[in-house]
Each structure stands twice: as structure tokens, then as C-alpha cells.
Amino acid sequence: MEIKSMRFKANAAGSLANVVLQGNLKNAKGKFVTKRAEALKDLDDFEGTRDAAVAIRNKVIDNLDLWLERFERKAQETGATVMWAKDGAEVCRLVIEIAQKHGVTKVTKSKSMLSEEAGLNQALEAAGIQPVETDLGEYILQVDNNEPPSHIIAPAVHKSLDDVADLFHKVHGTPRKTEIPALTREAREVLRGHFLSAEMGLSGGNFLVAETGSVALVTNEGNGRMVTTMPKVHVVITGIEKVIPTLEDLSTLMRLLPRSATGQSISNYFSILTGVKQPEEHDGPEHLYFVLVDSGRADVVGTDFHAMLRCIRCGACMNHCPVYQTIGGHAYGWVYPGPMGSVLTPLYAGMENSIDLPHAATLCNQCGVVCPVGIPLPDLLRKLREKQTERGLRPLKERIGLRLWAWVAQRPKLYALGASLGARYLKWLAGDADRIRLLPAAPEWSLGRDFPAPQGKTFRELYAARRNRTGDKP
Amino acid sequence: MARVRVGLFVTCLVDLMRPRIGFAALKLLETAGCEVIAPETQTCCGQPAWNSGDAPGAVALAKKTIAEFEGFDYVVSPSGSCGDHIRTEYPTLLAAEPEWRDRATAMASRTYELTDFLVTVLKVDSVPGDHEGSITYHDSCTGLRSMGIKQQPRALLAKMKGVDLKEMNGCEECCGFGGTFSVKFGEVSAAIAERKCANVLASGAKAVVGGDLGCLLNIEGKLRRMGDESTQVLHVAEVLAGRV
Numbered sequence: 001m002e003i004k005s006m007r008f009k010a011n012a013a014g015s016l017a018n019v020v021l022q023g024n025l026k027n028a029k030g031k032f033v034t035k036r037a038e039a040l041k042d043l044d045d046f047e048g049t050r051d052a053a054v055a056i057r058n059k060v061i062d063n064l065d066l067w068l069e070r071f072e073r074k075a076q077e078t079g080a081t082v083m084w085a086k087d088g089a090e091v092c093r094l095v096i097e098i099a100q101k102h103g104v105t106k107v108t109k110s111k112s113m114l115s116e117e118a119g120l121n122q123a124l125e126a127a128g129i130q131p132v133e134t135d136l137g138e139y140i141l142q143v144d145n146n147e148p149p150s151h152i153i154a155p156a157v158h159k160s161l162d163d164v165a166d167l168f169h170k171v172h173g174t175p176r177k178t179e180i181p182a183l184t185r186e187a188r189e190v191l192r193g194h195f196l197s198a199e200m201g202l203s204g205g206n207f208l209v210a211e212t213g214s215v216a217l218v219t220n221e222g223n224g225r226m227v228t229t230m231p232k233v234h235v236v237i238t239g240i241e242k243v244i245p246t247l248e249d250l251s252t253l254m255r256l257l258p259r260s261a262t263g264q265s266i267s268n269y270f271s272i273l274t275g276v277k278q279p280e281e282h283d284g285p286e287h288l289y290f291v292l293v294d295s296g297r298a299d300v301v302g303t304d305f306h307a308m309l310r311c312i313r314c315g316a317c318m319n320h321c322p323v324y325q326t327i328g329g330h331a332y333g334w335v336y337p338g339p340m341g342s343v344l345t346p347l348y349a350g351m352e353n354s355i356d357l358p359h360a361a362t363l364c365n366q367c368g369v370v371c372p373v374g375i376p377l378p379d380l381l382r383k384l385r386e387k388q389t390e391r392g393l394r395p396l397k398e399r400i401g402l403r404l405w406a407w408v409a410q411r412p413k414l415y416a417l418g419a420s421l422g423a424r425y426l427k428w429l430a431g432d433a434d435r436i437r438l439l440p441a442a443p444e445w446s447l448g449r450d451f452p453a454p455q456g457k458t459f460r461e462l463y464a465a466r467r468n469r470t471g472d473k474p
Numbered sequence: 475m476a477r478v479r480v481g482l483f484v485t486c487l488v489d490l491m492r493p494r495i496g497f498a499a500l501k502l503l504e505t506a507g508c509e510v511i512a513p514e515t516q517t518c519c520g521q522p523a524w525n526s527g528d529a530p531g532a533v534a535l536a537k538k539t540i541a542e543f544e545g546f547d548y549v550v551s552p553s554g555s556c557g558d559h560i561r562t563e564y565p566t567l568l569a570a571e572p573e574w575r576d577r578a579t580a581m582a583s584r585t586y587e588l589t590d591f592l593v594t595v596l597k598v599d600s601v602p603g604d605h606e607g608s609i610t611y612h613d614s615c616t617g618l619r620s621m622g623i624k625q626q627p628r629a630l631l632a633k634m635k636g637v638d639l640k641e642m643n644g645c646e647e648c649c650g651f652g653g654t655f656s657v658k659f660g661e662v663s664a665a666i667a668e669r670k671c672a673n674v675l676a677s678g679a680k681a682v683v684g685g686d687l688g689c690l691l692n693i694e695g696k697l698r699r700m701g702d703e704s705t706q707v708l709h710v711a712e713v714l715a716g717r718v
Contacts, residue, residue, distance in 0.1 A: 012662050320649040320664045362652025363614035385527030394573055406523045406531025412515035419490050435698050442657040448664025449695035459484050459493035
């Protein structure tokens with residue numbers, strides 16, 4: 001996917017100015033946050049379950065090669081083919097080769113963020129193979145000029161009912177419908193033909209189970225079942241970090257994933273798919289491929305950002321992020337938005353392509369509190385800021401300003417003089433008013449708010465005066 | 475029992491913008507029987523450097539602050555954000571230097587946010603303030619989520635006869651300040667502040683009160699820009715201490 005994260009600020013300004021988007025974001029925020037809080041109530045011990053989930057994910061990512069080899073062996077025993085892709089380009093090449101080998105002209109897809117990373121749809125089209133998104137959100141985006149998703153589990157969350165009504169009326173050439181059931185029925189009718197005619201199904205994977213060589217899929221619309229059981233070929237694309245040891249571990253993680261993601265105790269559909277169709281079985285693919293993708297993940301192992309590999313892609317961090325809630329996912333400029341995206345984009349798409357992202361957070365730690373696998377997201381964002389500074393990626397003015405400020409702050413007399421002059425300057429700017437309309441030193445502050453006037457003298461000045469008066473020793 | 479010696483970490487924002495908050499903290503601690511000193515060489519805890527990616531600057535300021543404050547029985551600050559930086563982050567950012575890390579750790583366990591100290595350590599049963607009217611409380615992020623500051627200010631405010639607490643919706647949601655975030659992404663920051671201020675106004679309270687000056691400057695600045703001239707914006711220490 002094209003990286004637009006270097007234009008974060010401009011993107012964010014666009015989002016703020018988009019009245020329709022602002023309304024949609026407001027609606028979505030309430031739903032996600034409230035539903036998650038409700039769903040967690042019937043979990044007897046969230047902290048304990050989270051600790052167990054952290055331990056499971058750590059066990060895997062601390063010995064990733066070992067668990068991947070176990071998964072590979074088991075998957076091969078079930079008749080699947082396991083392939084390894086080092087980057088997005090290799091994902092596209094492998095999937096196209098598989099498609100060509102089986103004479104595929106149409107691929108139905110259930111949701112896969114990794115295929116977004118790889119830009120797979122464009123590559124398939126260029127190779128003359130038609131990709132059809134069947135997740136309702138992804139379908140809406142695909143028929144809307146391949147608009148990128150703005151959320152990892154609710155890709156079209158930025159769109160309103162009205163937006164979709166207009167879109168379907170335009171692309172399907174049908175009378176405009178305004179009821180959700182009517183719109184979903186219309187999408188189903190279009191997709192039904194594709195489900196029946198596609199020769200290959202493509203899915204992501206929420207987890208890969210090493211014990212059994214299975215892929216676990218969490219979906220809500222049933223399209224995942226159609227994609228993975230009807231065509232003769234099924235290709236699973238996932239990141240290499242998605243492996244977990246056992247089915248027991250899967251049950252632990254599944255107590256957290258749907259609750260954290262959509263506020264459901266369990267998703268409408270939960271599939272554990274193992275191996276190719278056996279002679280006595282009625283459905284399932286004759287050919288099953290796993291394309292396991294690195295795309296920067298292996299490089300994160302053992303670094304300061306290791307904990308990020310625990311991520312199970314629930315989206316709770318963005319649903320609870322005050323910045324995401326305000327500007328939506330597109331502003332982040334790549335596949336993954338919100339706090340997890342502001343860590344992953346620099347790591348996978350390049351630190352130099354995402355200078356703003358680690359700073360685009362208030363470090364309020366709402367994300368860290370809700371993360372079901374305990375990723376210390378604010379710490380990781382702060383660490384990225386440190387790496388940027390070390391590599392000289394921040395603007396020179398900012399770097400000099402910071403160093404100068406820290407240098408002065410280490411010299412109390414100089415600092416006291418600076419603070420005293422600063423307080424008087426701000427007081428002078430305010431004049432008789434109790435506020436400053438435009439802060440020359442920080443114009444960004446003044447874009448949307450005033451700056452309260454200071455008292456005029458510093459605490460240290462008044463404190464010293466008081467001590468002199470009362471005869472206290474300094 | 476010998477008088478407790480408290481080192482008051484005023485914070486750079488209070489020093490520059492609102493000295494009366496520092497004096498309110500001083501009054502509250504002295505009224506509760508503490509000997510309070512605000513070391514005059516104190517500057518900043520170093521959090522802006524740490525959060526902006528300047529680790530060397532943050533380390534230097536951490537060492538300076540430890541040297542100034544480790545001799546006190548307790549370190550108290552009218553800020554959950556600065557207090558937490560000293561208590562939680564110092565041991566982390568000094569991890570590579572065992573001697574300094576140990577000094578940071580030793581001081582960390584004696585470092586408190588003001589209302590937490592008054593309730594948890596001093597167990598005060600009355601406060602000198604005489605504020606009258608309805609208030610709503612904004613829970614600042616770091617104090618709330620890292621230091622567990624939630625009931626402490628409310629418990630103290632409940633001791634004041636004239637104060638009527640009207641909780642707002644989303645009192646635990648970020649106000650959008652975020653330190654340097656507020657000047658790097660001013661528009662986004664102000665848009666988040668607008669949601670917070672809408673909740674403040676909807677509460678119907680005459681004053682919004684909080685424990686961190688950064689958030690309060692942000693909220694006050696946004697309220698005024700939104701045309702609200704009447705809602706008072708006060709630090710909890712000012713309310714609790716009354717006239718200083």
C-alpha cells in the first residue's frame with residue numbers, strides 16, 4: 001500500500017475539516033468503547049486472563065523460529081503447503097504463481113490487512129486475476145475506487161449509512177436504499193455469484209496453531225466460511241508473528257480478542273481450519289497454502305520494540321485513542337492506524353516515512369490500559385521518538401531547542417532568570433486581559449484556543465520574598 | 475513523632491504560570507503539620523526531554539532533581555504527571571547506571587502526588603479551604619492511569635461543606651494537552667479539548683477542577699475560545715487550601 005504517513009499533519013487537518021467524517025467518528029467512538037466495557041464485565045478476571053495472554057504471546061515471539069517450524073511441520077502433515085515471503089512483493093509473486101498454477105481467474109477474499117500491506121489487489125489485477133473483497137466493509141471500499149481501510153477491524157467505519165446508500169445506488173445501478181438490512185441484502189446478492197464462481201479463496205488468519213497446523217479465523221459475516229470452504233484453492237496470508245502453541249492457548253486468547261475488538265463475548269463465526277479436504281469430507285479446499293510473511297517482523301525480534309509483536313490486531317487501542325477518535329484512520333497514512341499503527345508504520349514502512357506518527361499521541365495511556373496483550377504502547381512511542389532524535393530525523397530547530405532548554409534547566413540561576421523574564425513577557429502579551437490570543441512562540445497552540453495569562457512573577461521569586469519577610473533561612 | 479520533612483516539587487509550569495498553586499500546596503502540607511521546603515535550585519523534572527526523545531537531557535535533569543530532593547522524608551508535587559515522572563520513569567531512565575538507579579528507586583517510593591500524599595500518608599481529616607459552589611473534576615491521564623489518582627482528590631473535596639461535585643461524562647478521557655503534543659499538533663489537540671470542554675459545560679458545574687496545570691491551561695484556553703467566560707478553572711490545591 002502506498003505510504004502517505006509523511007503527510008500526517010495535512011491529512012489530520014483534512015479529517016478535522018471533514019464534517020461528515022467527524023459525525024461518523026463520533027458515532028463509532030461511543031459504540032466501540034461502550035460495547036467493550038460491557039463485554040469485559042462477564043469476564044471473571046480480565047487482569048489474570050491478560051497476564052496469561054501476555055505469557056502465551058511472549059512464549060512464541062521469544063522463540064519465533066522454533067514455533068514457526070513446528071507450525072510448518074504440522075501444517076504439512078495435514079496436506080497444506082507452507083511458503084515464506086520476505087516482503088510484500090514476494091507475497092504478490094507467490095499468490096499470483098499459486099493462482100496461475102491452478103488456472104484461477106477470480107479470487108474471493110475475506111479480510112486480510114497483510115494483503116493491504118502487500119498491495120495484493122493491485123498486483124492480482126495487473127496479472128489479470130480479479131480480486132473480490134467479501135467482507136462487507138472491504139467490499140464497500142473496493143467498489144468505492146479501492147479506498148484504503150481506516151480501521152483494522154471495521155475498515156469502512158469512516159463511512160455513514162448515507163455514504164453507503166449513495167455508493168451502492170451508484171455502483172450497483174439499483175434504487176437507493178436506506179435500510180441497513182436492504183443494503184446488506186443487496187451486497188450479498190452481488191457477492192453470491194462471486195462466491196460460486198471464484199476458483200480461489202484468500203483469507204488472513206487471526207492465529208496459526210502450531211499444535212495442529214490450523215488457522216483460526218474470527219469473523220462476523222459468514223463470508224470467511226464461503227471464501228475458505230467453497231473454492232478448490234484456499235490461500236492463507238498472515239504475518240509470521242501470528243503463531244501460537246496450542247488450542248488451549250487459542251481458547252485463552254479468544255476470551256480477549258472479540259471482547260476487545262467488537263465487544264462480543266464471541267464473534268458470530270469462529271473457524272478453526274485444518275488441512276485439505278479429505279476423501280470422506282463434503283467441503284473444504286483441495287489445495288491449502290499458507291503464505292507466512294516477514295515484511296519487517298523478524299527485524300523487530302529482540303529490539304526495544306519486541307513487545308509489539310504480541311499484538312493480536314483487536315483495534316482496542318485505536319478505538320480508545322483520543323487522537324484516532326478525532327481524526328480517524330486515514331490520516332495515519334498507511335495500513336495500521338492509531339497507537340499500534342504509530343508504532344508499526346515506522347517499524348515496517350520506515351522511520352523516515354513516518355516522522356510525525358510517534359509524536360501524534362498525547363501519551364494518555366488509554367491504549368496501554370485496554371490492550372489485551374499488555375503492550376506498553378506509550379513507552380514504545382516514546383522510544384521511537386528517542387530513535388528519531390538519535391538518527392537526526394527530527395527538525396534541527398526542534399533538536400537544538402530541546403538541547404538548549406535542557407542545558408538551561410541544569411543551571412538553576414540561568415533558568416530562574418529565564419523563567420522570570422518568560423513570566424513577565426507572557427504577562428505583557430496578555431496586557432490587561434486574562435488570556436493571550438496568539439502565542440508567538442507557539443502559534444500551533446493558538447490555532448484553536450487561548451493561552452491563559454500568567455500571574456506575572458514566578459513561584460521562586462515569590463517564595464524567596466516570603467522567606468526574606470518571615471526571616472526563614474534560604 | 476518528629477515533623478515530616480517534605481520537599482515540594484513545584485513543577486516548572488506552576489513556577490512560570492500559577493505560583494499560587496505552589497503556595498496552596500505549601501499551605502496544605504504545613505497545615506497538616508509538615509515541615510515543607512521548596513528547594514530553590516529546582517527547575518524541571520525532565521519529562522519534556524524524555525517524552526521528546528532527548529534521553530541525555532532527561533538523564534541529566536533526573537540526576538539533578540534526585541540530588542536536590544533525596545534528603546527529604548518525602549517528595550510531593552501538585553502534579554500527577556511530574557510526580558509520576560519522578561516516581562516511575564526515573565528508575566527506568568537511569569537503569570544503565572546502577573548507583574543512580576538505586577538512588578532513583580529509593581526516592582521513588584517516597585514520591586507522591588499532592589492529594590495522594592494528603593490522603594494516603596498524612597490521612598488528613600480536614601482541609602482549610604472554604605470554596606463554595608458546584609465543581610466537576612477532570613482526571614488527568616498520568617495521575618489517573620499511572621499513579622492511581624482518582625478517589626484521593628474526591629475524598630478531600632468531600633470534606634468541604636460548600637463543594638458540590640457534579641461528575642461530567644468522560645471525566646477520565648484525555649483533554650488533548652499531551653505536553654509538546656499541544657504545540658506540535660495544535661489543531662488536533664484543540665479538537666480533543668473541545669470534547670472535554672463540552673463535557674465540562676454539560677455538567678453544569680460552576681468550576682472545573684483538576685490536579686495538573688498543563689491540562690487546566692488547555693481546558694481554560696479552550697473554554698475561553700469557545701466563548702465561555704464564567705466557568706472557573708482551578709487546581710485542586712487552590713480549592714482545598716483556600717486563600718494563600
